[in-house]
């Protein structure tokens with residue numbers, strides 16, 4: 001099967017070119033002016049073609065909470081958002097802590113055939129922070145990175161061992177930085193707003209103290225570490241300094257950390273759809289996140305896609321679980337709030353959402369549009385605006401604070417390994 | 431009532447000075463009614479009020495119940511423990527179930543801060559906040575202010591000192607928002623671990639020195655210390671708390687001559703206030719209870735004369 005994409009504007013992290021793309025089965029075989037006939041032709045004039053987006057931080061709730069999301073709906077949501085590769089976090093029930101669960105997820109994702117799903121293995125058995133999982137065996141099962149996301153290791157000596165041991169297998173540790181004794185049962189950033197409303201606060205230092213601890217370990221052990229969903233100004237100052245000093249750290253943020261702030265809770269009467277961890281910060285945090293994206297202190301943008309049921313998000317704010325869904329909006333949110341506002345250019349966004357994640361995780365033939373690479377592509381109409389609407393969400397859960405937002409940049413097609421896995425014209429009402 | 435537009439009473443922070451004055455005016459006339467032989471008025475005849483208490487508080491519940499009965503409303507008491515609200519369905523379902531009785535007013539006491547806005551979507555009734563988490567307890571603040579106004583003849587420009595656990599106090603927050611609308615100078619005083627983060631940004635002064643702060647206060651509000659909670663981690667011992675923040679016979683000598691001392695009740699004698707002062711202070715605290723009834727009648731009257739319909743809050 002050959003597919004020819006005509007006259008698109010191909011955007012890689014380092015260059016833009018107007019050219020045709022010829023796909024044969026799963027790979028791109030030619031880029032340039034192509035006269036050849038194909039089985040199917042797509043006209044991409046006026047559209048941009050991006051390397052398929054890669055999300056380092058997704059929660060697919062499988063196994064255990066398939067009523068929130070399953071591998072199929074998660075895949076569909078990803079494809080709709082232009083993602084072709086997603087990493088699902090192990091805080092499932094049971095946790096993804098042995099090769100059996102990992103192999104099953106990889107096989108299921110292949111069977112579903114919409115996007116590549118890489119399970120992130122748990123660092124400790126049942127994510128209890130007590131005993132390490134079998135990193136070597138997990139690696140053999142297809143695991144590229146490890147995390148106890150949501151429940152960072154409290155035992156710093158165990159984290160040290162995990163970092164050392166993971167290094168031996170070239171596995172990346174992804175750390176959710178949070179000093180839980182400080183964040184405790186808080187539900188929003190400790191601030192004059194939490195004080196005004198009598199809400200228990202999460203001090204911003206609960207993240208930055210975690211960041212500092214983990215970076216000290218990485219520096220001392222000379223190992224790699226990736227920090228998840230960084231949200232505060234102070235964390236970014238610490239990361240920037242560590243990077244300058246040669247610590248092997250990479251980090252990600254999520255769109256809500258450069259768009260929403262603590263005042264948005266107040267404006268929305270503390271609806272639980274605005275509750276997320278790390279919590280929405282202050283204006284200075286948003287500015288710092290944008291600056292860090294621009295400077296490259298932040299390597300990538302992930303979604304932290306976190307599906308929750310309607311009943312869970314109808315709970316009182318202080319009781320409800322943390323998290324937003326994000327796969328379907330991450331690109332448009334980032335394009336609208338970063339590229340349209342000239343924080344970074346489109347190439348920069350491609351770097352944050354595709355090239356760098358591929359690079360950090362050592363994904364071969366992904367993250368860059370070139371001959372020989374997988375035909376993982378997103379065709380986007382940047383001139384389209386659209387409204388985030390509950391009824392258009394394909395994820396099983398609908399918990400997003402962005403309902404009603406008007407966004408720029410509409411995904412027209414998503415190709416995964418040469419197959420059209422999303423075609424807006426046929427699969428969506430948008 | 432002219433000038434009253436609100437459907438719900440969720441917090442003092444949403445009220446204007448003028449709205450507070452409307453409540454006071456009504457409360458004064460209802461107070462007068464309570465002193466008559468026949469204490470009932472037909473204002474809410476045919477209306478239904480439901481007391482929905484997810485936290486037990488006999489005092490507040492009784493006060494609302496009697497207030498409603500004095501206005502001839504039908505009253506239903508519904509108690510449930512907050513712990514039974516672990517699922518979202520049950521809170522929503524509870525409200526929706528009660529909706530079958532077509533209530534006009536729902537008086538809600540609940541342990542979660544700022545959850546009433548979202549609950550108001552499930553009912554056509556007017557919601558009156560009887561205390562939500564650490565956020566607000568509007569009728570308590572209204573009765574405190576009403577009492578002060580009655581004694582002082584005015585509210586403007588007073589020095590108000592609030593003493594105790596500010597962090598976990600909805601009474602403190604409602605009083606701060608209320609007195610601020612009358613240009614009061616507000617000082618909070620308590621253990622540094624129980625003053626919320628950046629609280630001074632709300633325009634209040636912070637003091638850790640009760641002996642100093644007590645001198646220029648026109649009004650002192652002593653907050654209740656919840657012994658079970660605070661003792662553990664916010665200060666080392668009740669003994670040390672009493673030493674620094676209790677109102678004692680010694681300290682009371684330093685107050686201004688016409689200073690009013692209040693407490694939302696029930697008092698932990700010898701914790702917040704020395705029992706030596708019981709005789710001296712108890713009459714005023716009971717006056718607060720009496721005024722509480724009048725304030726709640728006023729609030730229920732305003733809420734109960736609103737039509738049963740969904741209304742956007744703002």
Ligand SMILES: [Zn+2]
Nearest residue numbers: 149150176228
């Ligand atoms: Zn996390």
